[in-house]
Amino acid sequence: MAAIIFSQIPNGFDLAAVPLNHASNAIGLAFWFRSYSQIHSDSVGHRRRKIQLYGFGLRYNIDQWLPLFPVNVAVHFMTQKMNFISKDDKDIFNASGTAYGVEVSKKLLS
DSSP, rough: OOOOSSOOOOOTSSSOOOOOEEEEEEEETTEEEEEEEEEEEEETTTTTEEEEEEEEEEEEEOGGGOOSSSEEEEEEEEEEEEEEEESSOOOOEEEEEEEEEEEEEEEOOO
């Protein structure tokens, strides 16, 4: 029977898989802002490699300024960074991402 492979890491890392669970939260702030954050730091595998992940974001509802506008509108900005570090504190790889955009929604049923 063949093994099922869910994901693979490219050759050179000597790992079968890298599990990554992290906590994320969102907090409603004053003046229709919402703050997002996430953080994770852990050692993985028998060779004690380290994974660090952190990020933050901000979302603002602009439909408060448009009282008769038929849809809800919000804008957001979010960014995150991940580092994968060897046991002797050398970078194996770094990744980062940034997202920004507009969210539009409409409630269909009351």
